Structure formats: C-alpha cells, structure tokens
Amino acid sequence: DTAVSQTPKYLVTQMGNDKSIKCEQNLGHDTMYWYKQDSKKFLKIMFSYNNKELIINETVPNRFSPKSPDKAHLNLHINSLELGDSAVYFCASSQTEKTQYFGPGTRLLVL
Amino acid sequence: GDSVTQMEGPVTLSEEAFLTINCTYTATGYPSLFWYVQYPGEGLQLLLKATKADDKGSNKGFEATYRKETTSFHLEKGSVQVSDSAVYFCALSYGGATNKLIFGTGTLLAVQP
Numbered sequence: 001d002t003a004v005s006q007t008p009k010y011l012v013t014q015m016g017n018d019k020s021i022k023c024e025q026n027l028g029h030d031t032m033y034w035y036k037q038d039s040k041k042f043l044k045i046m047f048s049y050n051n052k053e054l055i056i057n058e059t060v061p062n063r064f065s066p067k068s069p070d071k072a073h074l075n076l077h078i079n080s081l082e083l084g085d086s087a088v089y090f091c092a093s094s095q096t097e098k099t100q101y102f103g104p105g106t107r108l109l110v111l
Numbered sequence: 112g113d114s115v116t117q118m119e120g121p122v123t124l125s126e127e128a129f130l131t132i133n134c135t136y137t138a139t140g141y142p143s144l145f146w147y148v149q150y151p152g153e154g155l156q157l158l159l160k161a162t163k164a165d166d167k168g169s170n171k172g173f174e175a176t177y178r179k180e181t182t183s184f185h186l187e188k189g190s191v192q193v194s195d196s197a198v199y200f201c202a203l204s205y206g207g208a209t210n211k212l213i214f215g216t217g218t219l220l221a222v223q224p
Contacts, residue, residue: 004154031210041198043155043214056209090154100204100212102147102155 003027004103006091012109013081021076021106023091031055031096032074034066037088037105049074050096086110113138117201117215124191124222132186132218134175134201142203144168144177144184145212149198158186158199191222 004025013019025032033056034046048056049068063079078085091103118133136144146158146168159168164179173188184201201215 033211035212041149041217041219043200043212043217045211045213048209048211050208056211058211092155094210096208096210098206098210099145099157099160100210101157104154 004091004093004101006089006103006106008106009104010107010109012111014111015081015083017081018077018079019081019108020078021089021091021108023074023076023103025072025091025093025101025103027093027095027101029093029095029101030071031094032068032071033092033094033100034074034076035090035092035102037090039087043090047074047076081110083110113142113203113213115201115203115213115215117199117218120198120217120219122218122220124220126193126222126224127190128222130186130188130191130195130220132199132201132220134184134186134215136182136184136201136203138182138203140205141179142205144175145202145204146173146175146184146186147200147202147214149200149217151197155200191220193222193224196220196222 031050033048047066052068088105092100094100143162145160147155148158159170161168161177167176198217202212
C-alpha cells in the first residue's frame with residue numbers, strides 16, 4: 001500500500017501552460033505539505049494544510065495555488081508555467097505536529 | 112532565523128568504511144532534529160530523529176545524537192554498504208501548528224565496492 005502518492009511522476013510541458021499535480025495520502029493524517037526541490041537538491045516548504053485549512057504559504061508566487069478538497073488530498077495547480085518552475089515537487093503528510101512522510105515526487109520540466 | 116548547515120559532498124567511501132556526515136543548526140528555540148535519506152530517483156524517507164537534547168536516534172545502523180552544547184546532529188554509521196549510496200538531508204522542526212521542516216542542503220554519499 002502506498003502511503004503518500006503523487007500523480008503524475010513526470011511532467012514535461014511548455015512555458016505558459018497551466019498544470020496540476022495531485023497528492024493523496026491514506027495514513028489518516030490531518031496535515032499535508034508541498035515542498036519544492038531545486039536542481040541543486042535544496043528542499044524548501046511551499047504550503048501546508050491542516051484539516052483543509054491553509055497554514056503555511058511561504059512567499060510562493062500566486063501562480064501556485066494549492067487546493068485541499070478533503071483531508072486526504074492536496075493538489076497543486078500552477079498557472080503560466082515558467083522555466084524556473086522546473087523542479088521536483090514533493091508532497092508530504094503528518095498527524096498535526098508529528099513526523100512527516102513524503103511521496104515519491106513529481107519531476108516537472110518546463111521547456 | 113533558523114537554519115541547518117551540512118557538510119558539502121560528495122562523500123565517497125569504500126564499502127565497510129566509517130561514515131560521518133556533519134550537521135549543525137541554528138535555532139531560536141528547541142526543535143526536533145531529523146535525518147532524511149533520498150535514494151536515486153525516489154522520495155525522502157525518514158531515517159532517524161531526536162526530539163530533545165542528548166537523545167540518540169538510530170535506525171539501520173545509522174545513529175545521531177542531539178548535542179545542544181555544540182548545536183550539532185552528526186550522522187554516523189560504523190560500516191557503510193553500497194546500498195547506502197544516497198543523498199542525506201539533515202532537518203529541524205518545531206512541530207506545532209506549522210510543523211514545517213527546515214532542511215540542510217543535502218550531502219551525497221557514494222559508496223564504492
């Protein structure tokens with residue numbers, strides 16, 4: 001059983017397009033997160049949701065819009081994609097302030 | 112602000128060598144400390160953690176001790192294997208409502224047979 005899953009695993013698209021990445025967790029956790037890993041492997045948090053409520057928004061451009069339809073899902077929609085958005089995006093989940101569990105990542109390449 | 116500093120890689124070792132990856136942190140409070148591992152092409156997995164000073168986290172032969180006096184959380188393993196080749200991330204978190212992880216830059220470990 002996959003605890004935290006993301007789709008798609010790979011995403012190649014053109015500049016200016018709009019795309020979405022989906023995340024689902026079956027751990028019963030109430031908090032979910034999006035992290036961005038750049039080409040140098042540096043990881044930084046983007047957003048977190050607790051019980052569908054936005055908790056963290058770390059100075060991310062407003063082209064990025066997270067949406068949490070329920071506690072088990074946190075999707076990331078990106079408008080007007082730019083070259084600099086190319087990265088690996090990781091979803092994670094936890095039970096409130098407990099240990100975070102990460103998904104396998106979505107590798108986004110903007111051409 | 113809070114931050115985590117890791118030794119730069121890559122670290123290249125022969126199989127069965129002793130491993131140390133240094134990690135130091137700057138924190139305004141008393142965070143929990145973590146080591147995550149990322150195998151090639153995969154996501155992050157929690158390797159070990161420690162929640163307070165002098166705690167030792169351990170897993171799969173790896174261990175790290177939370178040292179408040181030196182603000183360090185160095186990762187060690189007595190005998191590495193080729194299968195340990197991965198990127199290792201040190202991180203801190205205060206838990207609470209935000210619970211965000213602040214990561215170091217990662218250290219690539221390459222173990223040669």
